[in-house]
Amino acid sequence: MKKVLAILMFLFILTGCTKVNDLSYDDIVKTIGNKTLRENVYRTGYKYYLPRGMKVENATLFNEVITSNNGVYYLYIDAVSYYNKVQKEYKVKNVYYSKNINYQDKFGYVEINLLKNDKYLIEIMYNYAKIEVIVEKGDINISLLNAINILKSINLNDAIITNLLGSDVLNFAEEEFNIFNTTSSDSEYIKKDDTYQEEEQELPDTDLIN
Numbered sequence: 001m002k003k004v005l006a007i008l009m010f011l012f013i014l015t016g017c018t019k020v021n022d023l024s025y026d027d028i029v030k031t032i033g034n035k036t037l038r039e040n041v042y043r044t045g046y047k048y049y050l051p052r053g054m055k056v057e058n059a060t061l062f063n064e065v066i067t068s069n070n071g072v073y074y075l076y077i078d079a080v081s082y083y084n085k086v087q088k089e090y091k092v093k094n095v096y097y098s099k100n101i102n103y104q105d106k107f108g109y110v111e112i113n114l115l116k117n118d119k120y121l122i123e124i125m126y127n128y129a130k131i132e133v134i135v136e137k138g139d140i141n142i143s144l145l146n147a148i149n150i151l152k153s154i155n156l157n158d159a160i161i162t163n164l165l166g167s168d169v170l171n172f173a174e175e176e177f178n179i180f181n182t183t184s185s186d187s188e189y190i191k192k193d194d195t196y197q198e199e200e201q202e203l204p205d206t207d208l209i210n
Helices: 002-015 017-022 025-033 079-084 137-153 158-165
Strands: 041-043 046-048 055-060 063-068 071-077 097-103 106-114 120-126 129-135
Touching (some): 025 097, 025 106, 071 137, 120 137
């Protein structure tokens, strides 16, 4: 199995995103154990790698809106859970796709749900962060890969987060986003406009599975 996955990854690097759709969702999730690319986005308390063809449209403390030509990605960093080393077990569900992530000392989950408009809500939680994105079925693979490459590259700064927790900056109380909960069907997120289109065609990042 490892040899087959390695061959598929090698072909992807050579030929581009067309080979992404040849991978199963399980194979894409397994890339979370691959080498993390160098961070190129720097924030207060954390940094991460943003794949080529994606850009940050909006950023607030521990929240980012990232766009590409296939969707709008909502990134949430849970600094409080990271600081307190909170861990919660995810139970696999009977939905379109559901899987636990457990790699070395990091954990999380992937859940994909079919929405009423025949689009798919992808939720990935890993490394004390979460990404949600709504896409067409044909864009699930590349979106899943993009999200995984972002999440696995997140590097949290203990000193800065500790200082922030000692101030009023992180006084989220009950309004703090809970990355351990999956989004319900009546979520405000699902109601958001997911019709964003890039005006200029952008090439996918050929280093995604590197």
